[in-house]
Amino acid sequence: MTSLVGYARRCASQFASVSEKAKYVPRRSLLYVPASSEKMLNKVPLMKSDCVVLELEDGVALTSKAVARSNAVKTLNQLQGSMLSCFELGLRVNSFASGLLEDDLKELSKAEVLPAAFMIPKVDTPEDVATIYDLFRTTFGANRITDSPTRLVIWIESARALLDMPRIVSSVINLHRNSGFFKLDAVVFGSDDFCADIGAIRTAEGLENIYARQRFVTVCKAFQLQAIDSVYIDLKDEEGLRESCLQGHSWGFTGKQAIHPSQVPIIQDSYKPSAERVEWAKSLADAFSMHQQGGTGAFSFRGQMIDRPLLLQAMNVLQMQERIMGGGL
Amino acid sequence: MTSLVGYARRCASQFASVSEKAKYVPRRSLLYVPASSEKMLNKVPLMKSDCVVLELEDGVALTSKAVARSNAVKTLNQLQGSMLSCFELGLRVNSFASGLLEDDLKELSKAEVLPAAFMIPKVDTPEDVATIYDLFRTTFGANRITDSPTRLVIWIESARALLDMPRIVSSVINLHRNSGFFKLDAVVFGSDDFCADIGAIRTAEGLENIYARQRFVTVCKAFQLQAIDSVYIDLKDEEGLRESCLQGHSWGFTGKQAIHPSQVPIIQDSYKPSAERVEWAKSLADAFSMHQQGGTGAFSFRGQMIDRPLLLQAMNVLQMQERIMGGGL
Amino acid sequence: MTSLVGYARRCASQFASVSEKAKYVPRRSLLYVPASSEKMLNKVPLMKSDCVVLELEDGVALTSKAVARSNAVKTLNQLQGSMLSCFELGLRVNSFASGLLEDDLKELSKAEVLPAAFMIPKVDTPEDVATIYDLFRTTFGANRITDSPTRLVIWIESARALLDMPRIVSSVINLHRNSGFFKLDAVVFGSDDFCADIGAIRTAEGLENIYARQRFVTVCKAFQLQAIDSVYIDLKDEEGLRESCLQGHSWGFTGKQAIHPSQVPIIQDSYKPSAERVEWAKSLADAFSMHQQGGTGAFSFRGQMIDRPLLLQAMNVLQMQERIMGGGL
Numbered sequence: 001m002t003s004l005v006g007y008a009r010r011c012a013s014q015f016a017s018v019s020e021k022a023k024y025v026p027r028r029s030l031l032y033v034p035a036s037s038e039k040m041l042n043k044v045p046l047m048k049s050d051c052v053v054l055e056l057e058d059g060v061a062l063t064s065k066a067v068a069r070s071n072a073v074k075t076l077n078q079l080q081g082s083m084l085s086c087f088e089l090g091l092r093v094n095s096f097a098s099g100l101l102e103d104d105l106k107e108l109s110k111a112e113v114l115p116a117a118f119m120i121p122k123v124d125t126p127e128d129v130a131t132i133y134d135l136f137r138t139t140f141g142a143n144r145i146t147d148s149p150t151r152l153v154i155w156i157e158s159a160r161a162l163l164d165m166p167r168i169v170s171s172v173i174n175l176h177r178n179s180g181f182f183k184l185d186a187v188v189f190g191s192d193d194f195c196a197d198i199g200a201i202r203t204a205e206g207l208e209n210i211y212a213r214q215r216f217v218t219v220c221k222a223f224q225l226q227a228i229d230s231v232y233i234d235l236k237d238e239e240g241l242r243e244s245c246l247q248g249h250s251w252g253f254t255g256k257q258a259i260h261p262s263q264v265p266i267i268q269d270s271y272k273p274s275a276e277r278v279e280w281a282k283s284l285a286d287a288f289s290m291h292q293q294g295g296t297g298a299f300s301f302r303g304q305m306i307d308r309p310l311l312l313q314a315m316n317v318l319q320m321q322e323r324i325m326g327g328g329l
Numbered sequence: 330m331t332s333l334v335g336y337a338r339r340c341a342s343q344f345a346s347v348s349e350k351a352k353y354v355p356r357r358s359l360l361y362v363p364a365s366s367e368k369m370l371n372k373v374p375l376m377k378s379d380c381v382v383l384e385l386e387d388g389v390a391l392t393s394k395a396v397a398r399s400n401a402v403k404t405l406n407q408l409q410g411s412m413l414s415c416f417e418l419g420l421r422v423n424s425f426a427s428g429l430l431e432d433d434l435k436e437l438s439k440a441e442v443l444p445a446a447f448m449i450p451k452v453d454t455p456e457d458v459a460t461i462y463d464l465f466r467t468t469f470g471a472n473r474i475t476d477s478p479t480r481l482v483i484w485i486e487s488a489r490a491l492l493d494m495p496r497i498v499s500s501v502i503n504l505h506r507n508s509g510f511f512k513l514d515a516v517v518f519g520s521d522d523f524c525a526d527i528g529a530i531r532t533a534e535g536l537e538n539i540y541a542r543q544r545f546v547t548v549c550k551a552f553q554l555q556a557i558d559s560v561y562i563d564l565k566d567e568e569g570l571r572e573s574c575l576q577g578h579s580w581g582f583t584g585k586q587a588i589h590p591s592q593v594p595i596i597q598d599s600y601k602p603s604a605e606r607v608e609w610a611k612s613l614a615d616a617f618s619m620h621q622q623g624g625t626g627a628f629s630f631r632g633q634m635i636d637r638p639l640l641l642q643a644m645n646v647l648q649m650q651e652r653i654m655g656g657g658l
Numbered sequence: 659m660t661s662l663v664g665y666a667r668r669c670a671s672q673f674a675s676v677s678e679k680a681k682y683v684p685r686r687s688l689l690y691v692p693a694s695s696e697k698m699l700n701k702v703p704l705m706k707s708d709c710v711v712l713e714l715e716d717g718v719a720l721t722s723k724a725v726a727r728s729n730a731v732k733t734l735n736q737l738q739g740s741m742l743s744c745f746e747l748g749l750r751v752n753s754f755a756s757g758l759l760e761d762d763l764k765e766l767s768k769a770e771v772l773p774a775a776f777m778i779p780k781v782d783t784p785e786d787v788a789t790i791y792d793l794f795r796t797t798f799g800a801n802r803i804t805d806s807p808t809r810l811v812i813w814i815e816s817a818r819a820l821l822d823m824p825r826i827v828s829s830v831i832n833l834h835r836n837s838g839f840f841k842l843d844a845v846v847f848g849s850d851d852f853c854a855d856i857g858a859i860r861t862a863e864g865l866e867n868i869y870a871r872q873r874f875v876t877v878c879k880a881f882q883l884q885a886i887d888s889v890y891i892d893l894k895d896e897e898g899l900r901e902s903c904l905q906g907h908s909w910g911f912t913g914k915q916a917i918h919p920s921q922v923p924i925i926q927d928s929y930k931p932s933a934e935r936v937e938w939a940k941s942l943a944d945a946f947s948m949h950q951q952g953g954t955g956a957f958s959f960r961g962q963m964i965d966r967p968l969l970l971q972a973m974n975v976l977q978m979q980e981r982i983m984g985g986g987l
Binding site: 166210211214215217218219221222249250251252254299300303304305307309310313 | 715716720752753755756780816817818820821853854856857858859865866868
């Protein structure tokens, strides 16, 4: 499999060097760990979800926010440099609207390292984005932010946010390009809050959500971002979870939230690139490599003109496959 | 049940006093009464639809518009101060594009009272909104509009209007805030005209409409407005009507248009808040009330951070339940 | 049937004369003919698809682009003034992003006549539109463009393009109005490239595409454009093709792409206006004609106020029916 790295690197180097800041981070599953629970925190190093999320928001009662914050700082300091089973240790803060975000950030600024990803729920308007960045800059200082390879993951959870999603997302991307804010990597669809906001009742088939979920994916992909699907609530229904994953995958989602470690293997297996997909990506990278040596402009592969988004998809598949093989996940 | 009013009032008073201008008006069903038919008009006082609509538009032939207008004025004058079985007596004028609206308003300005809701079909662009407001202001005078508790209900019935719906709706809301125009309460999806506009053929399953109806609900809810669903055409198919109501309700619609009084009981029953929903709203209002006494900022209820839209939903449920119980509907 | 022409003409003359530049061109099926294949090109005069597309893009290998261009020029010159079985002989160039468009246009400018329709794939942004127009103007000269009855057909094939589609389409329409660029008649949904762009996997039911296809139709119809549906890939599955056509037709699409001549009869039969639809259009035109003689303003037909889009639809049905009957297609 080592040749895959080569392909991905060579391929990627056409556009950007695969530095820490550019590498693809798979997030097939996002597993929440309430930072108020020391018992759960102790298990983090062994958790095999692509992305483990230290949770300060919905999973933590109001009375436990302070404890959760200081636990999170301790965990970040302890696990720095450790071998983790996950690819990414993220941290979800409270929303700006909750009034708790400022205290979250003040406490977190005491950690020696920043989390690999900051995760921000309930981003509702482009104006929210500017205010959130101001809070980060004031608390951490512009340099600490710019120098960090930390990624950003945001949640879309309301009707207003879904309608304004292109402007919200491009605001975050512009703050990265122009002011050095963290790089936006993924957006998560918070379907429970969304359904509560529009007054919809969730059903097993999920027909009530089809517009929201497909618009969500379309906006994510228009900006070349990962699209993370809703939680599957029924913990005992493995078959339903698998079906939900396969539907999400076939609609263009790249991963799914997990509310229990038992959901992770099914989710990650469902969102693994198929053998055909890996073969396609490898051959495309191959063709691209040969084509670059020829020095010509346009580039066709299996009857399709290859553009930048498709090449990027192929690179992501190869990097994901490489990491999955290497990490044994 | 009297305690519910207390909850709703106390709850609402945090944001605005529940004056005539702020109270929630349930519109589970909108029942059209052609104002050209004196026979139908005589039955209005006993009609039990949440909202009864004196109709000047599609339900009235061109040759009967003049009669319908003067009947509407008479009905408004006669029924003022009467006991009505409905919660609201609205009046639907002709669209701006028809060229008939100016004559409608001139005649209606002779009524001693304005209808409880003005209902305006086929609002197609934000520019329409400004022109319509100008017609109202010129005919009624700015003061008579500003002083009235009259609400506004508009119809979205074309592809263009659906695409531009956020700008249309925010134009109306801004005219209320900045110029004292009537308060926009609800938007109605005119699916027959919409389907004719895009050339779609309506089927029983309604899959051809899923994007339009779900986008419609999302925009309504982003602006905290009621979302009123399509007409169900087959008068004899009660089972189909009930299924259509339940689907609409589960998608976030708050009510449905009725083309015959026989449809009203099924519609209103389907859109009644469930016992669980009322219990949720009551408990949330309770928790909010206790929380306010404690004086703290953020507020969590059953594992969810409570924001303004959710609190508003709870208040609306309580006010609706109160009126339904009080009105025997 | 001759009376239908009369109706359509009389009807249309209220708004615009039915000159070559205004007439409705049915495009129930779009059949691709790779311009690299002389064998296929020889069959063009007998092809019965409403619209036959000389193809320079995806259907032509990179190494054959030059041959395809000069074949296309020869075909345009030879077939000028010939009796063709199709209503329109279009020509699809390469996308702007491919870097091949400039060479396409340079070669095509040598043809004595322009194609009846220029077809442009992968229009991704409103900025693309301006650049494409500049290329046309520079190559052909503004006058040759303005003087030609050539129509424009564009492809929407990415997440970004779908989100920005209203601005893309109105850019093209404005270039026609303000600068005399070709008149935009139709937009085609390129579902394979779209699915590749969002990472979706196409299924037989096509649920993964419902948001994209229905938004696509809504935007087309908001601008009164034809909406051309996806390719049906399985050449042997006639029943599946017919179902796909009927679904598209009932959703508001006006035609469908064909990748093989064998698909054309099924597609064209499915997209033919029904007898009821023709009767509706004829009666509406009749009523409109009588109404115009009466000289009054508003106009009602079978209980519905008739506005410009509906009248236009009726005219299009009549023109299409006339051409289908006349052309024996």
